Structures are given as C-alpha cells and as structure tokens.
Amino acid sequence: GEDVEQSLFLSVREGDSSVINCTYTDSSSTYLYWYKQEPGAGLQLLTYIFSNMDMKQDQRLTVLLNKKDKHLSLRIADTQTGDSAIYFCAESIPGAGNMLTFGGGTRLMVKP
Amino acid sequence: DGGITQSPKYLFRKEGQNVTLSCEQNLNHDAMYWYRQDPGQGLRLIYYSQIVNDFQKGDIAEGYSVSREKKESFPLTVTSAQKNPTAFYLCASSIHQSGGAVNEQFFGPGTRLTVL
Numbered sequence: 001g002e003d004v005e006q007s008l009f010l011s012v013r014e015g016d017s018s019v020i021n022c023t024y025t026d027s028s029s030t031y032l033y034w035y036k037q038e039p040g041a042g043l044q045l046l047t048y049i050f051s052n053m054d055m056k057q058d059q060r061l062t063v064l065l066n067k068k069d070k071h072l073s074l075r076i077a078d079t080q081t082g083d084s085a086i087y088f089c090a091e092s093i094p095g096a097g098n099m100l101t102f103g104g105g106t107r108l109m110v111k112p
Numbered sequence: 113d114g115g116i117t118q119s120p121k122y123l124f125r126k127e128g129q130n131v132t133l134s135c136e137q138n139l140n141h142d143a144m145y146w147y148r149q150d151p152g153q154g155l156r157l158i159y160y161s162q163i164v165n166d167f168q169k170g171d172i173a174e175g176y177s178v179s180r181e182k183k184e185s186f187p188l189t190v191t192s193a194q195k196n197p198t199a200f201y202l203c204a205s206s207i208h209q210s211g212g213a214v215n216e217q218f219f220g221p222g223t224r225l226t227v228l
Contacts, residue, residue, distance in 0.1 A: 008152060030212045035219075042118075042202055042219030043155075050214075088154060094212040099170075104154040 004091055004103035011109045018076040020106045022089035025070060029091040032065060033100065034074045037086045046074070046087075076108075084110045115139065118203050118220035125190070125197070125227050133188045133223045135203035142207065144186035145217065148172060149200040158201075161186055190225065198227045 003025045012018045024032070030051050035043040049056045049063045049072075056063045062075040072089055086105040092098050116137040125131045135144065143162050147155040157170030161180040175194025180186055186205075190197045201224075204217040 004154075031214045033216075040222070040224075042116075042221045043204075043217075044219070045216055048214060048216070092215045097168075098213070098215050099157060099160070100215055100217060102154040104152055 006103040006106045018079045020074045022072040031092045032072050033090040035088040081110045116220040123225045128192045130191050135186045137205045141205035145204040146188045147202045
C-alpha cells in the first residue's frame with residue numbers, strides 16, 4: 001500500500017543545517033518530491049529526484065535517496081528564518097495513475 | 113503571468129448549505145486536482161481531472177462534486193453531505209499525469225472553508 005511518513009516538527013538555529021526525513025513504503029515509486037508550504041499558502045515544488053538517483057543538489061538543497069531503505073531526506077544548508085515553513089515529501093507511482101501521495105508534513109522552525 | 117488562482121481565500125458556510133470553490137489556471141495544463149488539508153494529515157486527494165469533461169474520484173470524494181467544462185476551470189462543490197467540511201482546500205494543475213513521467217504539480221493559494 002501507499003504510505004509516506006514524516007516527523008511532525010524540527011527546530012534549528014539560523015545558520016545551521018536542517019535535515020528533514022521521509023520514509024515511504026512503495027518500491028515502485030518513480031519520482032520523489034519535496035514541497036514547501038508557507039503559512040496560509042499553497043505548496044511550492046522545491047525539487048524532485050528520480051528513483052534511480054542517489055543524490056541531487058540544488059544550491060542550498062541536497063536530496064538523498066536510499067532506495068533500499070525507502071528513505072528520502074532533504075538537507076537545507078545555512079538555514080535562514082525565511083526557510084521556516086512546512087515541508088512535504090511526496091511520491092508518484094505509475095501503477096497508481098501517477099498520482100502524488102503526500103506525507104503529513106514537517107514543520108521547520110528556524111530560531112534567530 | 114501564468115498561474116493558478118483560487119477564490120475566495122476565506123469562505124464561511126452555514127451547516128446544510130452547498131458551497132462552490134473556484135479554481136482557474138492559465139498554464140494550459142491538462143490535469144487538475146483538488147486536495148483537502150487538515151492539520152498534521154498532509155494532503156488528501158478529493159477529485160482529479162485529466163481532460164475536459166472527464167474527472168475521477170480521489171481518496172475522499174464523498175460529499176464533494178466537481179465539473180470540468182473548460183480546460184482552465186475545475187470548480188469544487190462541497191455539499192451538505194460532507195460531514196466535516198471545515199478544512200483548507202488546495203487546487204493544483206500539471207502537464208503530465210499518466211505513465212512514469214514526473215508529475216510536477218503547481219498549486220493555488222488555497223481556500224479556507226469554515227462551517228459555522
């Protein structure tokens with residue numbers, strides 16, 4: 001079945017690195033995604049990774065994928081107060097109509 | 113500017129009334145989606161549409177209805193049959209929806225519905 005899980009909350013100090021973790025259960029996922037949601041707003045796609053890749057880097061963002069353990073992480077380097085938001089991981093599965101299945105979201109709080 | 117809009121931003125409804133949430137996109141996307149967001153539960157898919165005049169139920173379609181008469185528009189009606197309608201509703205659109213292609217969805221700003 002489809003299930004994507006994340007921890008609810010993460011607090012870091014400004015300038016530190018943040019690591020947000022996600023686990024999923026369906027090994028047939030083709031793409032895994034990270035979205036950001038600021039208060040009272042819609043979701044914004046930050047990055048995505050194809051399932052045959054181990055890592056993807058984009059400026060301050062690094063995505064790591066461990067397909068064996070079905071574990072996805074998002075590392076934000078030099079975290080800023082503007083990074084405070086809810087972060088959602090999601091997977092798409094061709095056999096499920098390529099729909100996105102979202103995790104419950106991790107609320108990141110950045111303290112000055 | 114291309115984008116996806118939702119209106120209104122806040123909506124209040126009396127119990128027993130139907131209400132329609134608007135979603136419009138000018139991105140020329142074929143696929144459109146409605147999600148419901150509750151605290152700590154992530155997003156749950158209500159309905160989706162891959163093409164005009166066609167739509168499919170998602171995971172929590174009961175108490176909701178949609179139409180897709182135009183490519184640009186995908187309104188959602190929350191009916192009185194929906195037992196717990198107070199939530200944040202998000203509309204999204206994407207180019208590709210089928211096969212193994214990346215499904216990059218673009219989201220609107222959301223509508224917060226409160227039932228009084």
